[in-house]
Amino acid sequence: MSTLLIAAAHVKGPHIDWAALSPFVVLAAGALVVLLVGLAGDASIRSRVVPTLALVALAGAIGTEIWRFPHAQTIVAGALRVDDLALIVDLVCAAAAAAAVLLSLRAQAPGEAGHGEFHGLLLFSVMGMAVLVSAQDLITLFLGLELLSIPLYVLCAAEYRREGSLESGLKYLIIGSVGSATLVYGLAMIYGATGQTGLGAIAHVLAGGHGTNILGDPLLLSGIALVVVGFAFKASVAPFHQWTPDVYEGAPTAITAFMATATKAAALAVFLRFFDVAVISEQTKWAPAVAALATATMLIGNVGALGQTSLKRMLGYSGVAQAGYMLSGVVVGTRLGVSATILYVVAYLLMNLAAFAVVQHQEAATGDDRIGGLSGLGRRSPVLAWSMTLAMLALAGVPGTVGFVGKFQLIHALVNGGYSWLAIILVVGAMISLGYYLRVVAAVWMSPEGTRAGVAPAAGAGGYAPIAGGSPEADRLPYPEVVVVAAVFAAATLFFGVIPGPLFHFAAHAGAAISGLF
């Protein structure tokens, strides 16, 4: 059917519903304006106005996304579908990008790369994510993925005077290209096997008795396998996760925060689209394979994080593990599974951004991101210390935080879907994760033996010790915008942990967005 539509498009352009397309339009227009203003000669315009414009564009995107929320629509000749699932993930990506803009306000990266380019690429990447999660067609899907990735390759290398950043960008470029290439091969094979590029049309062919046995058709099977590999690269699912810690460590922290949350959200959403729409009729066949991937991801990510001393590497491995948790919601192929995954994506955004804001502060203050460098943060900046604590406890899944709610819903979906064993693997992973999350909390609050006696608790408001052991970072006040990002996301972590009702309601919409699921 969609081929017919595409054929028709040659004759006469497809009807475009501009209202439904508005989030994409706002992002694209914002990116172009930001690029243009970035050419201004005055440095203060570049460093002040450009980030503000980027924030305005993101706010516009968020506004239009909220506006379109209850109106699910398939637009542009069946290429994109703007439904609740897509809009929720778009909101997550836009929020992550807004946080990244705030975190990088006084960072080096935008200055070195050029403010216009930096923020323009960021907005293009967000637009790529929006296209990817809305994609209803293999071709749009690939377009979205590339639009997402290519700006990120550049952004990772934004601090091009620093070797680590260049290395990170190059590594991401090479590995990301391999992932993309694999994905294209897979998409081509699926097209070859089914003769369709639309996700719905593929599902129709598979359900219609033509390809009744997925295992019997090597072309389709290898196509699906290659597509999984391509997605797995983006979502950093083991064993395709090796780039994650290196790239996360090298990239500018604001970009790492954006990649860790938004890219993962988009990749998980496309996992959901592909498995729960295109190949849902074969769920009993692919579910064990995806479950195996999820298992490996949870265990490898958690074990890998145990030995890390760099916060960003640790968060990278933790992100791998968390991708495993989210992937387990894909396995069951139910509405409950979709809503559990989306709930966790939102939870992951909240807890991770709070953590990355603290990392950003620490890097600005001390120049590196060792876990040990957090020592004494509890005295120097209680707000950041509590944010970090809440973020770590939430990532570990402690009750009263949004991480607990997310894990709870995943376990619920898994038990309901007949995958109780995967639920047990999930909690085993969470147990291992305590080993590294708690080390961070310990570093924040529990100064090592011997140093405690020398430091008197600060009496005044704010709790800044005038000179804490003479270390340079004690004199550096955290930037207000970093504190705001940390505090807002940590507060949300706590709020939705205690009152998760709205979040469940929100995620149930995403579950209902994919029709044909149980």
Add this chain to the structure above:
Amino acid sequence: MTLSILIWLPLALALVAALAPARSVGRVAALLSLIPLGVAISFVARFHMADPALQFVTDKVWIGALGIHYKLGINGLNVSLVLLTTVLFSVSLAWSAMREVDRPRLYYFHFGLAESAVLGAFLAQDLLLFVAFFDLMLIPFYFLVGSWGSGERVRATIKMVIYTMVGSFLMLTAAVATGVIAAGDHGTSLNYTFSALQHLPLSRTDEDWIFLGFAAAFLVKMPITPFHGWLADAYKSMPIPAVAVFSGVVAKVASYGFLQIVLPLFPHAAHHFQVLMLIIALVSILWGTAMAFTTRDARLVIAYSSVAQMGFILLGIFSLRPQGGQGALLQMLNHGVVTAASFFLVAAAAARAGDSERLDDMGGIAFRAPVLATLFLIVTLANLAMPGSANFIGEFMILLGTFDSHMAIALIASVAVVGASFYGLRLFIRAMHNRVGGRVRSFEVRRSEAIAIVPLCLIILALAFFPQFGLSRSESTMKVAMYPAAAVGSSAPYALTGAEAALVSGRSGWWSYAPLSAVNHSPRKPRRVYIYAKTSTHRTVHQ
């Protein structure tokens, strides 16, 4: 006055106390902690003893989509433990208030949070709410050990948290599975309240693995021997007031969980694993006794004696007899008071032995501190279950119940009772009498020590004269709680009164939990427990 006030009052009062000047935060916090104590006393006074049903119930929907309720209530099983919690926290705060504490606001905040969480765990009548409070209890202790502990505190606290969270996460999975599978099997809406789940029995195989999940959490927390790896390091590092409440009440939440949750909800599995649990309990008793007798550290003597005592409590619970359960409950109460008092006494002895808790450095303290020695003797005699003490009655009832169900195990366990007098008297003699230790500078008990130790000794004496306090309130509820598990073994294990029978035999009334329209049972895909048929409202779809 609702139970919510009782639960959240300690946390709120800790925040109020934080407004006080740093020097007097402790005093204010300790004084304010008398308010929850008073509230708890008022609830105990208004409790109807003969009524086996839940009293003072608060029931609100917390997370509607998942059927999780914020349901609180008091019955015979938790009424005394709630009182014990408030008493021990008040006493511990008083002990802390008499001493210098680094970063006092944060310290008392964590104490307030701990008290709220423990009370919440005791009062929760919803499975998920219980799990949430159970895990929340750990957080303040993580900080209390890590920030205010001694020795290898960071290592000790991470070890403790990992050990206990391993159990907790398994319990979380088991708890979610209980609700989901029960709803699926019976075609009802999701409901995690104990009262509903009691009437939605699971299949045998599901019960078995779910039981193991809960057992893992509770056995680690108690702790029982093969799962006690965190105990020595954590108890050694904890500040004394924290270890008093941890050993006194936090560990009791686990044994209480067996009585309130595991036995009524998973009776077949409880019967199935009865012998295994009894043997674990026995190993714990023997191993704890042996370790307490051989360790040279005074604090660890108390820690290991706790392992043995918790073994006795587990023995009583899994005798699956009401008298065994009653004995276990009484023993929880006794042990809570005795162990807290013992830790304070060890701290007092250490203060006289040059701040060393090693038995070798102590000795001869009694000579210049007769009152302290007397208090120590009272606690020691209670700990070794001297006839006349409430501990004696507790252990006697536990053994009575065990004799009734498994005589061989009871015989071995009764031999181990003797072991308690070995380590108890050894601790007392080594610390108080014998040759005066090298660095010992003894002095009489001080106000700052008496403020914690004397009230606890008075409670020990009161319980010795009036053990009915711990028994009468729970008698009826215990019979109801034990009945399903006991009924698996024999068709009519013991007689119930009318009100009790009504609570037990409500099993046929599961249909009173209306099916939710959003959830329906799936005939097409049997491996799926139920179908989540919630559709998004007000959607407009344009194709």
